[in-house]
Amino acid sequence: xxxxxxxxxxxxxxxxxxxxxxxxxxxxxxxxxxxxxxxxxxxxxxxxxxxxxxxxxxxxxxxxxxxxxxxxxxxxxxxxxxxxxxxxxxxxxxxxxxxxxxxxxxxxxxxxxxxxxxxxxxxxxxxxxxxxxxxxxxxx
Numbered sequence: 460x461x462x463x464x465x466x467x468x469x470x471x472x473x474x475x476x477x478x479x480x481x482x483x484x485x486x487x488x489x490x491x492x493x494x495x496x497x498x499x500x501x502x503x504x505x506x507x508x509x510x511x512x513x514x515x516x517x518x519x520x521x522x523x524x525x526x527x528x529x530x531x532x533x534x535x536x537x538x539x540x541x542x543x544x545x546x547x548x549x550x551x552x553x554x555x556x557x558x559x560x561x562x563x564x565x566x567x568x569x570x571x572x573x574x575x576x577x578x579x580x581x582x583x584x585x586x587x588x589x590x591x592x593x594x595x596x597x598x599x
Contacts, residue, residue: 485571525553532557533584535577537565 486494501507510517532554536547538561551557560580562573570577 485574527554529556530554531584531588533580534559535569535580536561537567537569538563539567 483491483494532550534547534550534557536544536559538544544561547559551559562569562576566572
């Protein structure tokens, strides 16, 4: 399996088809070789194959874990199809303290295609959480 993936990568077809082709060009040149080495080094790992084999069971365990109460939950969503938006909306009910924002013109891997927006949203959320824990009003 890894030989086929390596051969495809050598000719410029990066896997997974829906992600690597977006992320890889965004990497600095000096990181690309190391990234490819790490990817191919761990591609056939038993832990990775086990994760793939149990992906549905793992997802079910997360769903059964249920309600997060007041734990802050920020849902950053791509502006994908209607069904995807509905699934993302359902996540809002996992916490009393949740918010969702759709990132326009984004792909599935928002953290690859819009890393600056994702980073700023995370910092913004952490600042709010910190202010709340210190008893500082949010508008300060």
